[in-house]
Amino acid sequence: MRQGSRSPPAPVPHVANRAVSLLWFRRDLRLEDNAALAAAAREADALVPVYVHAPAEEGEWAPGAASRWWLHASLKALSQALAARGSRLLVLEESCSSEAIARLARAVGARTVHWNRLYEPHLAARDAMVARALAEAGIEARSYPGHLLLEHASLRSAGNAPYRIYTPFARAAEKALRLPAPLPAPARLPPLPPGLPEGVSVEDLRLRPRIPWDAGLHEIWKPGEAGAHERLEAMRARLSGYAEKRDAPALAATSRLSPHLHFGEISVARTWRAACGTGAGAAAFRRELLWREFASYVLHHYPHTVREPLDRRFARFPWREDAALLAAWQRGRTGIPIVDAGMRELWRTGWMHNRVRMIVASFLTKHLRLSWLAGARWFWDTLVDADLAANTLNWQWVAGCGADAAPYFRIFNPVLQSQKFDSRGEYLARWVPELASLGPAARHAPWQAPPEVLAAARLRLGEDYPLPVADLAAARAEALAAYRALTAR
DNA sequence: TGAAATGTTGGGGCG
DNA sequence: ACGCCCCAACATTTC
Numbered sequence: 001m002r003q004g005s006r007s008p009p010a011p012v013p014h015v016a017n018r019a020v021s022l023l024w025f026r027r028d029l030r031l032e033d034n035a036a037l038a039a040a041a042r043e044a045d046a047l048v049p050v051y052v053h054a055p056a057e058e059g060e061w062a063p064g065a066a067s068r069w070w071l072h073a074s075l076k077a078l079s080q081a082l083a084a085r086g087s088r089l090l091v092l093e094e095s096c097s098s099e100a101i102a103r104l105a106r107a108v109g110a111r112t113v114h115w116n117r118l119y120e121p122h123l124a125a126r127d128a129m130v131a132r133a134l135a136e137a138g139i140e141a142r143s144y145p146g147h148l149l150l151e152h153a154s155l156r157s158a159g160n161a162p163y164r165i166y167t168p169f170a171r172a173a174e175k176a177l178r179l180p181a182p183l184p185a186p187a188r189l190p191p192l193p194p195g196l197p198e199g200v201s202v203e204d205l206r207l208r209p210r211i212p213w214d215a216g217l218h219e220i221w222k223p224g225e226a227g228a229h230e231r232l233e234a235m236r237a238r239l240s241g242y243a244e245k246r247d248a249p250a251l252a253a254t255s256r257l258s259p260h261l262h263f264g265e266i267s268v269a270r271t272w273r274a275a276c277g278t279g280a281g282a283a284a285f286r287r288e289l290l291w292r293e294f295a296s297y298v299l300h301h302y303p304h305t306v307r308e309p310l311d312r313r314f315a316r317f318p319w320r321e322d323a324a325l326l327a328a329w330q331r332g333r334t335g336i337p338i339v340d341a342g343m344r345e346l347w348r349t350g351w352m353h354n355r356v357r358m359i360v361a362s363f364l365t366k367h368l369r370l371s372w373l374a375g376a377r378w379f380w381d382t383l384v385d386a387d388l389a390a391n392t393l394n395w396q397w398v399a400g401c402g403a404d405a406a407p408y409f410r411i412f413n414p415v416l417q418s419q420k421f422d423s424r425g426e427y428l429a430r431w432v433p434e435l436a437s438l439g440p441a442a443r444h445a446p447w448q449a450p451p452e453v454l455a456a457a458r459l460r461l462g463e464d465y466p467l468p469v470a471d472l473a474a475a476r477a478e479a480l481a482a483y484r485a486l487t488a489r
Numbered sequence: 490t491g492a493a494a495t496g497t498t499g500g501g502g503c504g
Numbered sequence: 505a506c507g508c509c510c511c512a513a514c515a516t517t518t519c
Contacts, residue, residue: 410490
């Protein structure tokens with residue numbers, strides 16, 4: 001048995017009669033407004049907060065590299081927060097959560113296991129297995145509403161079919177919304193029971209990259225509950241300008257709460273309450289939170305969409321396979337400045353501005369005609385806010401094969417988007433510095449700049465910066481033809 | 490949470 | 505003064 005050095009284990013009277021509980025942390029890495037934690041802290045005489053690292057269980061959708069970086073830092077933060085309240089985070093590295101939780105419960109004599117629910121189908125199924133294993137051992141599993149605004153699986157459109165269109169879904173969800181009063185973080189947590197296994201350290205999980213590519217992540221992110229609250233307060237202060245400025249990637253006008261929300265470092269209910277005003281900014285922000293709900297809802301009802309298009313016609317869409325093109329896109333070497341800027345921002349910071357996500361995704365799936373799934377996999381590995389539901393929905397949305405999808409013929413022109421949303425070329429200069437010597441006007445499409453302009457900027461296209469990997473007009477026409485072939489019979 | 494092509498309108502230059 | 509043309513600005517349609 002091991003306890004914190006500050007609190008030597010005192011002999012505990014009536015051990016057998018004390019109520020021992022487990023609190024299973026997953027993607028609710030916070031103390032405030034945490035239903036499972038509040039209940040466990042209220043009821044248990046002794047409590048084991050535990051995190052089980054079992055990535056093999058999640059198959060191909062185990063956290064990617066950027067998510068693992070975040071998880072490492074977030075677990076450290078949670079660990080400290082628990083220690084400050086007289087407890088400790090027990091970290092286990094296992095191949096099977098169900099066995100690990102049941103074994104731990106038996107070892108410490110726990111009669112109840114508390115957790116906040118997850119909604120990804122494969123994780124919900126895993127949790128059902130855990131609950132069954134516990135029931136067989138005579139241990140009660142108690143789950144609580146998790147990382148959504150409401151448990152919306154039962155919402156149905158007319159005809160009892162699941163919603164497939166955002167707007168009616170959002171209307172129904174907002175109408176059904178009942179936010180319970182927020183739960184304060186417990187000031188003090190129940191002590192740990194005796195008989196606790198050693199566990200491993202957060203470091204032992206080897207979540208951090210072996211080669212240190214994470215400098216850029218450290219610069220802009222502060223994983224953990226405190227960092228989440230800082231972002232929320234900053235967001236609150238900027239909310240009135242949100243509707244107008246959120247589309248400009250050069251501005252820090254978006255909330256950047258997505259990774260904090262994904263890991264549950266702040267409750268989505270608290271986030272919603274911060275944006276409950278009547279202004280256009282608050283309304284626009286709430287719509288984004290409802291897109292997050294919609295993504296979870298669609299994945300729940302159509303779990304196969306993580307691999308296959310929701311629109312079945314797209315099963316036979318002739319996606320191209322081209323490793324070199326994909327690599328150029330991934331590493332920001334397409335020769336299209338706004339695309340390269342976004343992909344480099346992603347590589348460096350683990351995040352990309354939402355407007356630019358749409359642009360790079362449209363470019364990949366339409367101009368390059370590479371599969372949305374190839375894009376989704378890259379995002380999965382590189383985004384700190386990678387979320388299976390949102391990633392799946394948004395990629396299919398852009399590709400035109402998903403729920404409430406952009407029609408196939410809606411093809412973003414990356415040059416026009418760049419001119420419209422980064423008119424001064426600041427975002428481009430920041431992320432594609434080799435173009436900074438060009439004037440802002442020429443920066444959006446350097447291949448169209450007159451030779452003397454390029455010469456004056458000392459820019460040799462094809463050497464200092466790539467020539468475009470696709471002819472935008474021709475690629476657009478080819479994409480339209482390919483997509484049109486789907487609807488012809 | 491488009492873009493491009495096509496259609497319409499109206500002001501102004503000009504014979 | 506008038507018709508004609510050009511074309512920018514805006515609207516509609518098509519993909």
